Amino acid sequence: MKSKGKYVPMLLLTLLLWVAWQQQWWKGPQHQPRVSAYNNTSITRTDKEKETVAANSPAKLNRHAPLKYxxxxxxxMDCRHVTEKEVVEILETGTVNTEKSNPLDEPCPTYALEGYSEEGQHLRVVFAPCEDTxxxxxxxxxxxxxxxSCN
Structure with a gap:
């Protein structure tokens, strides 16, 4: 009977470690990352931020607006041998990279669009829609x- 008693502390310690591992106490409080403004899932933002995100979503990005470089x-573009025609191609057909875009940028939101040009270059072009351009x-x-050597 005495031999069984010496295993109780070890069992309790094992149980405590298992519970700690399940709860991941050592990592501290887990914060949920802010969900991208482009997903339809709920996000934790103020009402003003929600309005700004909605107003500046990629759906509002005019893919046929006049461009200013x-x-x-x-x-x-000069260094990387990219033509204005290729930039327009990416604007019209590229997909938004939400990790590299920021619809809350001031004074204008920025959207990183990626795609392949007709010449085969894999490009990311960052656009900032403001008013009419x-x-x-x-x-x-x-x-x-x-x-x-651009600054």
Missing amino acids: TRHAKCR TSVVTCIDLDEDWSC
């Missing part, structure tokens, strides 16, 4: 690392 975008912020070749 920033100096930085022109430089990146859309600015091209930057252009990235996702398959090739071009040397560039």
